[in-house]
Amino acid sequence: MSGQGAHLDNSVWMRAVVMGGIILTIGIVLFGALAIGVAGQKQIAWDDAETAYHEAEHDYEVAYENYTIALAEFETGNTTLTQADLDELHDEYEDMHHAEEEAHHDEIKAHLSYLSYRVSGITVLLMSISYASFIGVGGFLNASKPNADHGDGHDDHDEHHGSSTPIVFAFGIMLFLIGFPDFVIACKALLSSEVTADVSMMALSMVGLATIVVAIANWWFEDLPFTGSGEQIATSYPFEGEHIRKVGLWVFIMSEIMVFATFFSSYLRMRTEWCTDWAIRDGVEACADVPEGTVVTASDLLRYDVATLMPGAINTFALIISSYTIVLALKTAKDTNWKPSTGFMGKLMPTRKAAVRNYLIATLALGSLFIVLKLVEWSHLVAEGFDIGTVQGSIFYIATGAHGLHVFIGLLVMLYLVFKSDTVGFDENNAQGIEYFGLYWHFVDLAWVVIFPAFYLY
Amino acid sequence: MGEHIEFMGKDIYFWNFIVLMFFTLFEVGAVFFETIPFTEIEITKLAVWGILIVVGIIKGYGIAAFFMHLRDDPRIYTRTALFPVLFVLLMLWGIGLSNPAGVTDLPSWCTPNWDYATTR
Numbered sequence: 001m002s003g004q005g006a007h008l009d010n011s012v013w014m015r016a017v018v019m020g021g022i023i024l025t026i027g028i029v030l031f032g033a034l035a036i037g038v039a040g041q042k043q044i045a046w047d048d049a050e051t052a053y054h055e056a057e058h059d060y061e062v063a064y065e066n067y068t069i070a071l072a073e074f075e076t077g078n079t080t081l082t083q084a085d086l087d088e089l090h091d092e093y094e095d096m097h098h099a100e101e102e103a104h105h106d107e108i109k110a111h112l113s114y115l116s117y118r119v120s121g122i123t124v125l126l127m128s129i130s131y132a133s134f135i136g137v138g139g140f141l142n143a144s145k146p147n148a149d150h151g152d153g154h155d156d157h158d159e160h161h162g163s164s165t166p167i168v169f170a171f172g173i174m175l176f177l178i179g180f181p182d183f184v185i186a187c188k189a190l191l192s193s194e195v196t197a198d199v200s201m202m203a204l205s206m207v208g209l210a211t212i213v214v215a216i217a218n219w220w221f222e223d224l225p226f227t228g229s230g231e232q233i234a235t236s237y238p239f240e241g242e243h244i245r246k247v248g249l250w251v252f253i254m255s256e257i258m259v260f261a262t263f264f265s266s267y268l269r270m271r272t273e274w275c276t277d278w279a280i281r282d283g284v285e286a287c288a289d290v291p292e293g294t295v296v297t298a299s300d301l302l303r304y305d306v307a308t309l310m311p312g313a314i315n316t317f318a319l320i321i322s323s324y325t326i327v328l329a330l331k332t333a334k335d336t337n338w339k340p341s342t343g344f345m346g347k348l349m350p351t352r353k354a355a356v357r358n359y360l361i362a363t364l365a366l367g368s369l370f371i372v373l374k375l376v377e378w379s380h381l382v383a384e385g386f387d388i389g390t391v392q393g394s395i396f397y398i399a400t401g402a403h404g405l406h407v408f409i410g411l412l413v414m415l416y417l418v419f420k421s422d423t424v425g426f427d428e429n430n431a432q433g434i435e436y437f438g439l440y441w442h443f444v445d446l447a448w449v450v451i452f453p454a455f456y457l458y
Numbered sequence: 459m460g461e462h463i464e465f466m467g468k469d470i471y472f473w474n475f476i477v478l479m480f481f482t483l484f485e486v487g488a489v490f491f492e493t494i495p496f497t498e499i500e501i502t503k504l505a506v507w508g509i510l511i512v513v514g515i516i517k518g519y520g521i522a523a524f525f526m527h528l529r530d531d532p533r534i535y536t537r538t539a540l541f542p543v544l545f546v547l548l549m550l551w552g553i554g555l556s557n558p559a560g561v562t563d564l565p566s567w568c569t570p571n572w573d574y575a576t577t578r
Binding site for chain 1: 471475490514517
């Protein structure tokens with residue numbers, strides 16, 4: 001791919017910086033509304049529920065103590081209490097027990113409700129900071145380059161220009177990963193004085209991150225003026241005549257299938273051996289002597305209640321809808337006979353360029369919703385004691401986390417596509433960017449088609 | 459591409475999207491309900507497994523064939539996508555054999571005269 005095609009002024013790149021500012025503003029507003037506004041109210045409700053629970057717990061303990069003392073006295077005959085009095089005390093402590101259970105249930109519900117808003121607000125803020133810094137820094141780096149460096153339309157359209165960007169990008173990832181273990185320890189050191197970090201390795205990781213950002217910015221710099229001419233074609237068997245980038249993407253997806261297959265197979269291997277409640281109730285012979293609740297999986301905590309299953313279910317629908325919106329973006333970009341709809345959709349998408357951009361924004365929003373709900377769901381599971389410390393927790397968080405990371409990386413790429421659709425625009429000639437990214441996005445959806453039933457429903 | 463095939467005025471992508479949404483709702487319902495709604499017929503564990511696997515295959519086909527265009531693209535892309543399936547099958551075989559019940563409880567056609575299969 002090359003930088004041939006339309007002339008681009010530096011001011012175009014400054015729009016990426018503006019876009020970053022808009023995203024950050026939206027993130028801060030949503031953080032204020034969700035994590036401070038609503039979560040503040042929810043915290044008050046949670047505090048009240050907690051107080052009510054402790055009071056109910058105390059009342060129950062007192063009632064139970066009264067009953068046991070009365071029962072002991074009644075059995076030794078050292079009391080004036082009758083059987084009816086004793087029954088009354090029994091009923092009273094039973095009522096207190098029910099009230100305590102109810103108060104405990106309300107307290108958990110209030111806690112999870114508070115967590116939902118708090119975590120979603122913080123996630124939105126962190127995501128908006130990531131988005132803003134990613135698109136903003138990339139745009140600023142390219143805007144800082146001299147105008148003469150940009151594609152000016154005088155290149156030979158049939159000539160292929162090699163790009164060093166993927167190699168620089170891979171080198172950045174290598175540096176980042178070399179220092180990554182210490183990077184994690186350094187993050188812990190920021191939170192605890194008992195942990196000391198190797199600063200030199202952390203610095204290496206930071207250099208890696210900076211290299212990645214520079215490489216990505218340069219990648220955009222080369223791709224933005226791309227008009228579709230000069231797409232490299234494979235010349236040898238078995239991909240003869242096919243676009244090399246598309247082939248590369250499919251080979252990449254092939255390797256990704258293997259990555260997710262390892263998660264899935266290790267889960268399946270362990271799962272077939274676990275005596276889950278489901279296996280016990282189903283009469284699996286090997287689990288005959290195992291009491292229920294010995295092995296708790298994420299699906300045990302999620303699938304039986306609408307409220308707990310809802311984030312995962314909404315995420316499934318969000319990914320499917322986002323797969324459809326990106327297909328619509330590609331279809332619209334390629335449609336030379338595109339005409340605006342009438343009514344509300346016509347106002348929302350008055351031109352082909354606006355329609356492509358808005359479909360991509362919708363995909364971005366749905367993908368972001370996926371990440372927010374994923375972290376809300378994780379916070380609920382951790383609050384219920386299902387953390388990464390168990391084998392079940394480990395495989396669940398690693399597999400769903402790896403998938404979430406793929407979604408997040410896809411969203412970063414999508415930011416650039418939104419930027420390109422808003423500036424240069426996509427049409428029937430240069431829509432490959434959407435098509436090839438779409439393949440990745442559909443794969444992420446496909447992986448979820450396997451992960452959701454295996455980890456949430458089974 | 460698929461947008462040229464139309465049914466009731468809508469292209470294949472739209473109908474694929476509807477099918478995917480419907481089957482997602484179906485699989486969530488299959489797990490959530492213990493009996494078939496409005497009946498007393500129990501949804502067994504085996505039935506849930508069957509539903510999850512069949513729905514997964516249908517949804518996977520819908521995404522790969524239509525959204526990823528494998529149905530219209532040259533066959534080499536399908537073969538590329540299916541290549542890792544060989545390794546996935548090997549992994550599943552490994553899961554079966556390394557499972558505690560994987561050797562002794564497998565049907566005879568799966569354990570071709572392995573002595574330890576019966577003596578272990």
